[in-house]
Amino acid sequence: MKNVKIKNNELLLFLIFLTPFFTHYLYSYLFNSLFLEDIGELSFTSLMSLLIYAPLIYFFCRKNIKLYIFILCFHFLISTLELFYILLYESSVNISTFCIIFETFDNIFVKVFYSYSKYSNEAKKFESVTQKKDSDMEEVSFNKKTDGNEIYILIIGESASRTHMSLYGYFRKTTPELDSISKELFIFNNVISSGTTTIPTVNKIVTFNNPENNEDSFKHKNIIQFFKKAGFKTYWISNHTPYGKYDSYIITMTAKVSDQVFWVNMNKDFFTGKSFDDKVFYPLNKIFSDKYEKKFIIIHLLGMHASYSKRYPGDYAVFNENRKEHTDIQNEKINTYDNAVLYNDYIVSEIIKMVKKQDSSSFVLYLSDHGEDVFDEADFAGHSDGHLTRYMLEIPFVLWVSEKYKNFNKDKVEQFKDLLSRSYMTDDVMHTIFDLCNIDCKSYNPEKSIISKNFISKKRIINTIDYDRNLTIKNKLAKAVIK
Numbered sequence: 001m002k003n004v005k006i007k008n009n010e011l012l013l014f015l016i017f018l019t020p021f022f023t024h025y026l027y028s029y030l031f032n033s034l035f036l037e038d039i040g041e042l043s044f045t046s047l048m049s050l051l052i053y054a055p056l057i058y059f060f061c062r063k064n065i066k067l068y069i070f071i072l073c074f075h076f077l078i079s080t081l082e083l084f085y086i087l088l089y090e091s092s093v094n095i096s097t098f099c100i101i102f103e104t105f106d107n108i109f110v111k112v113f114y115s116y117s118k119y120s121n122e123a124k125k126f127e128s129v130t131q132k133k134d135s136d137m138e139e140v141s142f143n144k145k146t147d148g149n150e151i152y153i154l155i156i157g158e159s160a161s162r163t164h165m166s167l168y169g170y171f172r173k174t175t176p177e178l179d180s181i182s183k184e185l186f187i188f189n190n191v192i193s194s195g196t197t198t199i200p201t202v203n204k205i206v207t208f209n210n211p212e213n214n215e216d217s218f219k220h221k222n223i224i225q226f227f228k229k230a231g232f233k234t235y236w237i238s239n240h241t242p243y244g245k246y247d248s249y250i251i252t253m254t255a256k257v258s259d260q261v262f263w264v265n266m267n268k269d270f271f272t273g274k275s276f277d278d279k280v281f282y283p284l285n286k287i288f289s290d291k292y293e294k295k296f297i298i299i300h301l302l303g304m305h306a307s308y309s310k311r312y313p314g315d316y317a318v319f320n321e322n323r324k325e326h327t328d329i330q331n332e333k334i335n336t337y338d339n340a341v342l343y344n345d346y347i348v349s350e351i352i353k354m355v356k357k358q359d360s361s362s363f364v365l366y367l368s369d370h371g372e373d374v375f376d377e378a379d380f381a382g383h384s385d386g387h388l389t390r391y392m393l394e395i396p397f398v399l400w401v402s403e404k405y406k407n408f409n410k411d412k413v414e415q416f417k418d419l420l421s422r423s424y425m426t427d428d429v430m431h432t433i434f435d436l437c438n439i440d441c442k443s444y445n446p447e448k449s450i451i452s453k454n455f456i457s458k459k460r461i462i463n464t465i466d467y468d469r470n471l472t473i474k475n476k477l478a479k480a481v482i483k
């Protein structure tokens with residue numbers, strides 16, 4: 001190879017070569033996973049590339065500028081090719097083989113472009129829904145049943161298994177606040193989540209999408225859009241982070257459609273950062289002081305998301321005793337999970353107290369995105385489609401309604417206590433919420449509302465597993481639920 005002397009430019013070239021690595025690492029650090037895909041690994045790869053890959057190439061090519069430029073161009077060529085391929089075909093073609101080929105290069109440009117293309121694809125799909133004019137949306141009618149203000153709240157909890165709540169019979173007093181107002185609550189005891197992970201389950205909670213039609217959530221208008229069309233002012237308070245490996249663009253964008261959004265979690269990720277759920281109180285009070293007459297509020301809690309010990313302040317570390325049937329590690333997980341349930345009890349009951357003071361026609365519906373198995377049946381603590389147990393699906397579904405709501409919806413409320421054992425799955429919960437709010441539209445189906453006279457229970461299939469036939473094993477109660 002022909003040597004080219006470029007002494008004066010060597011440092012500059014070296015820096016140019018490093019720029020993408022620096023830039024990307026800086027971006028991922030500053031914006032906390034701006035790109036959706038595998039950002040943790042991406043940051044790591046960037047760093048490793050920075051430390052090993054780039055200097056190595058530079059070392060071997062430092063005397064050959066042509067080779068150096070060739071390698072640079074090769075990187076860009078591969079990245080560009082993949083980018084175009086994904087943009088053109090991603091929606092219809094399985095790209096895994098293609099990705100494997102390119103991943104063998106462990107090419108940072110490929111990863112960045114791949115992540116970016118995923119992001120822009122989701123963005124495009126979402127915009128195709130949200131940017132449709134209101135006239136494109138089905139008619140939504142609202143039957144006002146009160147003479148004053150209306151405040152309707154949906155609390156989406158996180159990794160809450162009802163089998164660990166004393167409200168549902170758990171042997172530890174993990175929900176003392178809700179227990180103390182249990183007479184004011186409608187405690188539905190046979191509701192499960194539609195899956196075991198946050199993104200698909202929340203997507204199904206906030207759209208009419210369900211496993212029966214199994215469509216892309218992007219095709220559906222979301223709950224916020226319906227409420228806006230019905231004349232409500234809409235709010236979203238989230239203690240999740242807006243972007244990240246474990247957050248979905250569609251959830252974020254559903255939140256963003258709201259009239260007001262409050263992101264209260266400034267951490268980089270769930271596992272290392274603390275962001276207690278009491279942060280939602282401040283924006284909630286702000287919303288209450290807003291003079292608008294009809295309000296619909298979604299509160300997305302961090303709840304009992306791993307790591308459990310990071311979900312509650314020290315005052316709530318009350319369950320410490322170890323049980324013989326578990327190892328030390330298992331006891332530590334169970335105790336910290338139960339402490340998180342105790343703190344979550346304070347959060348949910350406090351929200352109910354705050355709404356109570358508003359003297360409005362209101363309800364608070366608390367449910368969880370999915371449950372959690374904390375060494376109940378699984379030999380680990382967590383949730384996973386691959387190791388499905390009923391504890392990952394059996395969630396709390398608790399409804400509180402104000403006196404004014406009761407007065408104006410007498411017929412409805414009177415029968416609630418007879419419906420508490422109905423078999424239900426949260427992918428249909430939008431129908432229940434519409435029913436509660438007296439909202440009607442073409443997509444609303446009373447047969448899917450747990451409080452409707454016309455309700456028809458359906459088969460509850462999680463992936464391919466029939467929950468009622470295969471997972472509800474009566475004689476295999478949680479080891480923890482021993483009374």
Ligand SMILES: [Zn+2]
Pocket residue numbers: 158159197198199369370
């Ligand atoms: Zn979750």
